[in-house]
Amino acid sequence: MFQDTIAGIATAMGEGAISIIRVSGKDAISITNKLLNGRDLHKAQSHTINYGFIYNPETGEKVDEVLISVMRAPRTFTAEDVVEINCHGGILVTNKILELLLVAGARVADPGEFTKRAFLNGRIDLAQAESIMDIIHAKSEQSLSLALNGLDGRISRLIKEMREEILNIIANIEVNIDYPEYDDVEEMTSELLLPLSMKIREKMIKLLETAKTGQILRDGIKTAIIGRPNVGKSSLLNQLMREEKAIVTDIAGTTRDTVEGYINVGGLTLNLIDTAGIRETTDIVEAIGVEKSKKILSEAQLILLVLNNNEPLTDQDRQLLKLTDEKKRIIILNKTDLESNIERNEIPNYIETSMVLDEGIELLENSIKEMFELGEIGSTDMTYISNARHIAKLKQALTSLEDAIEAMKIGMLVDMVEIDIKNAWHILGEILGEDIGDALLDELFSKFCLGK
Ligand code: GDP
Ligand code: ZN
Known part of the structure; x- marks a missing residue:
């Protein structure tokens, strides 16, 4: 070629x-x-x-x-x-x-x-090619096995199955159009095509439901550890890394003052935002300004807010509590080995930890898993959809299929239904790289490393 x-x-x-x-x-x-x-x-x-x-x-x-x-x-x-x-x-x-x-x-x-x-x-x-890129960029065991499953063609097989079933519907419609002697169109749509379409719809929804977990497994949970100086943020980070034999796999400066790092903790990948701020024992709000920290907080999928059990709440603590009020957040009451001077009744749902006594870390990990519904992430037998492009396409295909289902339900002409069904089939094909434009292909492959 x-x-x-x-x-x-x-x-x-x-x-x-x-x-x-x-x-x-x-x-x-x-x-x-x-x-x-x-x-x-x-x-x-x-x-x-x-x-x-x-x-x-x-x-x-x-x-x-x-x-x-x-x-x-x-x-x-x-x-x-x-x-x-x-x-x-x-x-x-x-x-x-x-x-x-x-x-x-x-x-x-x-x-x-x-x-x-x-x-x-x-x-x-194409889905397999994209998995190769994911293998190269994998940051954790999970994201690696996810990518390997992709290369193995798991997502592709599911998509192909859906396409075959859709093709079956299209074939039925075509037969009906070509042989008008079977012209009880309405009967065919309601009795045959509607249940078939619903079945495919269920499959699509089920696969889409794995997207959230899939993306977390692939990219990690974007996590910000925040708290005023000396509450124990660095100690927490070190504990997370040491206790679970986690490794910092990648610390690369993206901009001068935001640094990201990945740690793998008990099967979870935390994608830590602003590790530098934490490491330097500086206070996030003071060091980088309120605007910037708000931005970090808005990007974070999870916030670990550390408070010092040994001291009464300060204005800054209260400010951080308020700032993170509506986020996915875990409040960590640290230094429980010391006398409790903090107003516990003012703090919603917290986890007690002592970095000195090495207590509470497991509890913390379990809460994270619970919060992200990651109970059974160990099971890599499951197929997760994790690539953003695939997820977007699958959602589009679902919308098209649902349009067709609605049209069937209200008894629209069958060739009107066919347009939407064919569209769904076409969009699913794009996941596999069929009829995909040159420009998009170039863009996808340019993200690879040289020599791959
Ligand atoms: P950061 O400024 O929030 O990053 O706080 P650090 O992790 O640097 O900790 C500040 C100080 O508190 C250090 O001297 C730590 O040894 C101490 N520290 C951290 N966690 C605990 C704890 O659970 N108990 C006690 N007693 N001291 C702690
Ligand atoms: Zn620190």
């Missing part, structure tokens, strides 16, 4: 032990051959790893000692001939080999282009 052969560095750039340069396309093998000083990989069996050396064809100079995987179409990642060169991991060597491949006739791959080819060559559908 594609005339050109692409090449890209598939491993992270930096000084690793090895780097992998991937070449894909109809000339992948002959282009690589040009760097092998007469050796012919066409003679290698498919799906073998071959030891050898890369040479600069112009100077004859040896560039690196390598292992070369040869995989012939169609049983490869892109469904094209694929060669993967495992070289020593230095930036210089890796770039040099890529450069030589480009001189030998390959074109440098765009981000996500290998995966895009896998999709366009029909090896995976």
Whole structure:
């Protein structure tokens, strides 16, 4: 299908032990051959790893000692001939080999282009391609297994099933239109098509119900830990991390004063907002200003508000209590190992903790799980829909189907009904990447990393 052969560095750039340069396309093998000083990989069996050396064809100079995987179409990642060169991991060597491949006739791959080819060559559908991106960006065990299920085609299978059932309805309508001798249209719609449509509607709703949990599993719960200075925010964070052997998997500054970090706590991923503020023992409201903290609070799906049991409530405590009043919030009454001086009757529903005695953390975790109805998140057998694009499309398809159902109920002409039904079928197809526009495809795949 594609005339050109692409090449890209598939491993992270930096000084690793090895780097992998991937070449894909109809000339992948002959282009690589040009760097092998007469050796012919066409003679290698498919799906073998071959030891050898890369040479600069112009100077004859040896560039690196390598292992070369040869995989012939169609049983490869892109469904094209694929060669993967495992070289020593230095930036210089890796770039040099890529450069030589480009001189030998390959074109440098765009981000996500290998995966895009896998999709366009029909090896995976679009939902599966998007799962590959999710695997790369997975932040927790859950989001990883979710993504693996996606690559495995679970969502795709459910969507395909729905489409087949919709197609069945369309076929019934068409038969009715084509053979007017069965012209008791009304009877057919109410007795046959309506129950079928309702059944599909139920399936769509059921899958959509998994979206909330799916997105939480995928992206974590956006959490802000707030409280005035010295109440124990940093201690709480450390406790969450240490106690559950959680790891901070990613702390990357997005802007100078907002830092996000992910911690995995007992099967939950908390996507912490403004970790920097917490770490520096600074008070969120004072340090970054009321406007900014309001913004953080509005972005948060969960607020952990920490109060100090040992001291009476301050104005600032009251302000924070009020500010978070309507949010999903857990109030943490910390330092319960010390004398209680706080006005407990003024505080709604709180959890008592002592970071010193290591008490209350489990309770906290359980409340979070309860709050987000994550009772059975351990079970990855369930299929969750978690990709925002898929969710949006599924909602659209549901709306169309419901329009059709309404039309059936009031006895509209069957070809009017058919328009909405066909629309639902079409929209579901977009989840799988059917009839999807080039612009959207480019946008989706450009979010991938280079070499993927
Ligand atoms: P932050 O400013 O809100 O982040 O508060 P820190 O976590 O830095 O804690 C402030 C001080 O309170 C430190 O000296 C902690 O050791 C202490 N602290 C935190 N939690 C507790 C607790 O549960 N009991 C007692 N007694 N001290 C605590
Ligand atoms: Zn702190």
